[in-house]
Amino acid sequence: MPLAAVLGVEADELAEALATGNPGGIRLESSAHAYQGTRSSVVIRAVRISGGRTIVAFDPELAGVGERTAALGRRESDRLQLLLSASVAFAKTRAEEELGELLSQTARRAFNATACSVHTGEPGNYTLVAGENLLEKEWPKDRHGEAVQLGSVVTIQSPAEADIVAPGLGLSGVFERAGVYGLIAVPIIEDGVLYGAFACYFDQPRKFDDQAVPLAEALAQLAGQVLVRLRLEARLRRAAMLDEVTGLPNRRLFDESLHQTERAHADQTAVLFVDLDGFKAINDTLGHAAGDTVLKEVAERLSHVFRQEDMIARYGGDEFIAALQVADTSDALELADRARAAIAEDFAGIPPELNITASVGIAISDGGVGDTSIDHLIRLADQAMYAAKRGGGDQAVVHRAER
Structure with a gap:
């Protein structure tokens, strides 16, 4: 008794x-x-x-009441320490992928999981940024979005429970084929915005205690706060590297992007320096607002001339620059002539006598160009542009760089 x-x-x-x-x-x-x-x-x-x-x-x-009470106290202490450590570590991350990797590792340790995955992105376009998704091979890719659209933490303690928790998604079969017997999936929500989710997978049926959900929510909240900061910082950095008038990359972004991009292709690298002929007269006659309107239109026209993979920027004043891969010199000249023709078309609100043209300098080098050679190409293209202007403008001049 x-x-x-x-x-x-x-x-x-x-x-x-x-x-x-x-x-x-x-x-x-x-x-x-x-x-x-x-x-x-x-x-x-x-x-x-x-x-x-x-x-x-x-x-x-x-x-064992005393032993269980002591063990519970140790678990609570361990979880608190884990959250404190995660808070410090998350705050030190400088990129979304780095945060995702750290969150994946922390969640795996917190729940003693077989594997964890982190998905982030924009609504309708979430991608795996860290960890391993054990359901990926069995779960149709067009259904991944449904799995991320979570409003609260979801815990599944066995394959049989999967269809009860998420009816209509056929998850029990997916679990069994993938060898997954338990899951905890957690939305990353900050200020009512869903930024992504993380999930932990278990190769054995898993019974979650009453602290599992609060722990998962706390990790998601810590990650969400840092994710918001990282995206804000990225937007600010991006804004600092965009030209305010045209919206194109500015000189700083152009230079940094070129130096960070590996351009070891079989084709040749070309730099085109574009300077507007007669633009000063528009500013002097119609004012800088009219000049800004023309610059915006020039940027739009150049964006249609060059290809999506080409890099275009406003380099300063009335100068634009493009870096692209070309098959040969004639390919670069053809693009330069198309750019000149586009710029020479009439501008709305600009009198015909103030129409502008463009002088284009071209520098080309073989594939495998390094950082120093890129800088050299820019200087050569600049020199070729000035040669075009000295020749009367509205023309393209090629300066070929030696390797």
Whole structure:
């Protein structure tokens, strides 16, 4: 018979008494002693009740209460320490991919998972940025978006539970084919915006305790706050590298992008320097607002002339620059002539006598150009552009670089 029944008290009242002292006239009289039964250890306690009687009895239902309480305390302490460490580590990240990798590793450790994955992006376009998605091979790619669109933490403790938690998605079969027997999936939401999700996968059925969801939400909140900051910083950096008038990359972004891009192609690298002939007269006659309108239109026209993979920038004043891969010199000249023709077309609101043309300088080098050679190409293209202007403008001049 359970000790609580022997004493005539409620089981939870007895448990509290044994753990903490003397509520309701019951108090702990002596320390616990191990008693080895035939199959399991139990606890023997001497308890004095309010009538003065002392009863010595054992209760298998209470065996290990102290040990379980201590273990729970250790788990709580470990989780708190994990969150504190994650908060510091997440804050130090400088890129979204770095944050994703750290979140994946932290979540895997927090839940002792087989694997974890992190997906981030924009609504309708979430991609795997870190970790391993164990369901990826079995889960159709066109259904991944549905899995990320979470409003709250989802826990699945077995394949059979998958179809109950997410009816209509056929997840139980996906789980079984992928060898996944448990899952916790967590949305990354900040200020009501869904930035992505992370998920942990288990190769055995998993029972989550009542602290699993709060822990998962806390990790997602920490990651979400840092993710918002990283994206804001990226937008600010991007804004600092865009030309305010045309929206094209500015000189700084153009130079940095060229130096960071590997251009070891079989084709040749060409740099085209474009300078507007007669632009100063527009500013002097019609004002800088009209000049800015023309610059915007020139940027738009050049964007249509050059290909999507080509790099175009406003290099300063009325100068534009493009870096591209060409098959040969004639290919570069053809693009330069198309750019000149586009710029020479009439501009709305600009009198015909103020129409502008373009002088284009071209420098070409073979594939495998390094950072120094790129800088050299820019200088040569600049020199060729000035040669075109000295020749009367509205023409393209080629300066070929030696390797």
